[in-house]
Amino acid sequence: MSLETIYDAVLRGDANVAESEVKAAIDNGTAAEEILHQACIPAMTEVGRQFEIGEKFVPEMLIAARAMQVAVNILKPLLVEADIKALGKVVIGTVAGDLHDIGKNLVGMMLEGAGFEIIDLGTNVAPEKFVAAVQENEIDMVGMSALLTTTMPSITATIEALTEAGVRNQVKVIIGGAPITQDFADKIGADGFAADAGSAPRVAKALLGVE
Numbered sequence: 001m002s003l004e005t006i007y008d009a010v011l012r013g014d015a016n017v018a019e020s021e022v023k024a025a026i027d028n029g030t031a032a033e034e035i036l037h038q039a040c041i042p043a044m045t046e047v048g049r050q051f052e053i054g055e056k057f058v059p060e061m062l063i064a065a066r067a068m069q070v071a072v073n074i075l076k077p078l079l080v081e082a083d084i085k086a087l088g089k090v091v092i093g094t095v096a097g098d099l100h101d102i103g104k105n106l107v108g109m110m111l112e113g114a115g116f117e118i119i120d121l122g123t124n125v126a127p128e129k130f131v132a133a134v135q136e137n138e139i140d141m142v143g144m145s146a147l148l149t150t151t152m153p154s155i156t157a158t159i160e161a162l163t164e165a166g167v168r169n170q171v172k173v174i175i176g177g178a179p180i181t182q183d184f185a186d187k188i189g190a191d192g193f194a195a196d197a198g199s200a201p202r203v204a205k206a207l208l209g210v211e
């Protein structure tokens with residue numbers, strides 16, 4: 001049992017080893033926070049880096065995220081007990097009219113892997129639903145995904161709805177999806193754009209000023 005073995009298991013996407021090693025580490029008295037911050041999160045950061053430079057692909061990232069999820073599920077109750085705070089609370093969803101969710105799910109997993117708390121509203125999310133989520137939870141960031149050129153205006157509509165509800169200034173807005181560009185993000189007043197799930201945690205951390 002070592003933090004290195006857990007790191008390797010998450011990086012390789014070996015959920016069985018991740019599960020048994022995390023349990024062994026806890027039994028040995030290693031703090032849940034140490035396992036999370038010194039093994040699991042660094043492994044997912046490395047997965048994101050390798051994905052960005054084309055050394056890992058979507059299936060490998062999904063497998064790593066699944067191993068991470070197994071580890072996090074074991075650690076979560078202990079982290080709650082120890083009152084370990086997430087880096088920030090992010091509400092994420094695919095915008096109105098759009099049913100594509102593979103990329104959005106990956107981004108959610110990578111953000112969770114980086115230490116953010118995620119509220120996933122799913123697909124075809126109406127602007128009012130994003131607004132309600134911000135009003136009902138202490139949200140730091142709204143993440144919107146769009147895969148269709150025809151649903152890009154739903155991002156704009158959601159930002160407008162956040163402004164009309166008076167909550168736009170309480171949150172950062174990060175957007176992404178195949179047809180989305182930095183140019184589009186700038187034009188519609190989003191705070192940030194991530195080209196892929198590998199870079200999303202870095203952009204999110206920079207927007208919230210957390211590490």
Ligand code: B1M
Nearest residue numbers: 098099100101102103143144145148149176177178196197
């Ligand atoms: Co759709 N579809 N689709 N489709 N589909 C595309 C997007 C399309 C480009 C295919 C094509 O024609 N070449 C095209 C859009 C054309 C356009 O708008 N210009 C298209 C179309 C037209 C349609 C329908 C209209 C088809 C029809 O019914 N006539 C229809 C629309 C349904 C709807 O949404 N209302 C439709 C339906 C579907 C399926 C249901 C069959 C299925 C979706 C299944 C699902 O998601 N559960 C599907 C799929 C699978 C695709 C393709 C093939 C793959 C999308 C995908 O999952 N990519 C896609 C073609 C393509 O992209 N090659 C296509 C893998 C994923 C990991 O990448 O989603 O880009 P991606 O996410 C990346 C980044 O974009 C970024 O990070 C992710 C990971 O690195 N990212 C973010 C994404 N969200 C982010 C959010 C962030 C930050 C980064 O911050 C919050």
